[in-house]
Amino acid sequence: MAPRSEKKEKPRARKISGGSAAERSAYFARREAARVLRSVLQGDARRRAAASIKSLVYSPSVRNKKATFALVCQTLKYLQVLKDVLAASNVLSAKWKMQAELIYVTAYDVLFGQKIGMTGAVEKHIMIHKHVLESTLLKFCANKGVKFIEELLLHNPSSVVAKPRYIRVNTLKMNTECAIRDLERITKVEKDEMVPDMLVLPGGTDLHKHPLVLDRSIFLQGKASSMVAVALSPKPGWKVLDACAAPGNKTTHLAALMKGKGQIIACEINERRIKHLEYAVKCSGAHNILFKSFFLLNQVIL
Numbered sequence: 628m629a630p631r632s633e634k635k636e637k638p639r640a641r642k643i644s645g646g647s648a649a650e651r652s653a654y655f656a657r658r659e660a661a662r663v664l665r666s667v668l669q670g671d672a673r674r675r676a677a678a679s680i681k682s683l684v685y686s687p688s689v690r691n692k693k694a695t696f697a698l699v700c701q702t703l704k705y706l707q708v709l710k711d712v713l714a715a716s717n718v719l720s721a722k723w724k725m726q727a728e729l730i731y732v733t734a735y736d737v738l739f740g741q742k743i744g745m746t747g748a749v750e751k752h753i754m755i756h757k758h759v760l761e762s763t764l765l766k767f768c769a770n771k772g773v774k775f776i777e778e779l780l781l782h783n784p785s786s787v788v789a790k791p792r793y794i795r796v797n798t799l800k801m802n803t804e805c806a807i808r809d810l811e812r813i814t815k816v817e818k819d820e821m822v823p824d825m826l827v828l829p830g831g832t833d834l835h836k837h838p839l840v841l842d843r844s845i846f847l848q849g850k851a852s853s854m855v856a857v858a859l860s861p862k863p864g865w866k867v868l869d870a871c872a873a874p875g876n877k878t879t880h881l882a883a884l885m886k887g888k889g890q891i892i893a894c895e896i897n898e899r900r901i902k903h904l905e906y907a908v909k910c911s912g913a914h915n916i917l918f919k920s921f922f923l924l925n926q927v928i929l
């Protein structure tokens with residue numbers, strides 16, 4: 628493969644005059660994200676382990692680490708959709724191919740992100756084509772018969788992030804049918820076939836700030852983690868020891884399966900994590916949990 632020409636925009640050399648600090652920061656974050664994305668995709672193409680995104684982002688040369696990390700992850704999540712939309716809209720012509728990664732990151736920002744600091748040549752190019760990109764995206768959704776863009780990710784097996792998002796309903800606070808009705812307002816929801824009270828949402832659904840997550844009516848808990856308490860199948864009235872409890876996903880799951888009856892002894896050695904554990908338990912509506920600061924195998928605590 629011919630080496631890429633290095634005649635690209637040099638983000639650090641370029642002086643961005645005017646604009647707010649937020650605009651300048653967004654401009655640079657896109658360029659830093661594009662460089663990280665290139666390393667990730669090159670590693671992938673050569674079928675060798677790419678450096679982890681975190682290790683690339685946390686190199687000293689990256690200034691705006693948080694924004695860069697978020698942009699890389701989000702662009703990767705939508706990458707196949709972005710590629711398809713750009714190709715169908717003829718936006719990634721030969722002239723722009725050398726900056727393909729910056730085009731992907733910017734297209735992500737324009738279609739799904741914040742659209743700030745749109746001062747660079749690539750930004751202007753994407754903004755000129757914004758309407759055609761948006762209408763192509765809508766056509767894709769219509770053709771696949773999907774209501775939400777996240778669902779397109781499920782139709783894309785090659786998508787980097789095709790894994791679904793699992794949710795465990797905290798039945799101490801809410802029943803599963805109500806949770807489904809609430810979540811269906813924002814995305815597609817299915818019941819998991821194996822784990823009771825577990826819901827499956829399209830990959831990439833971000834619910835971290837959803838009120839049901841914040842008040843612990845639902846937990847963003849993986850399927851494997853949720854199988855543990857189900858496998859134990861504790862009955863109301865049992866006494867159960869959770870030896871490594873924080874942040875409390877399994878502890879609260881046990882409490883729900885025991886319908887709040889019996890006792891769970893939750894051990895956690897890390898003081899900072901104990902606080903998270905106690906907060907999660909308090910919000911979860913479980914009242915039968917006794918906290919211990921650590922668990923020692925040879926210590927009789929029961």
Ligand SMILES: C[S@@+](CC[C@H](N)C(=O)[O-])C[C@H]1O[C@@H](n2cnc3c(N)ncnc32)[C@H](O)[C@@H]1O
Pocket residue numbers: 852870871872873874875876877878894895896897900920921922923
């Ligand atoms: C992977 S996390 C547990 C996740 C948790 N079971 C859940 O489902 O949310 C492991 C936890 O065990 C704690 N831990 C490790 N050794 C411990 C010990 N001897 N006693 C109590 N907690 C310990 C760690 O501090 C950490 O918070």
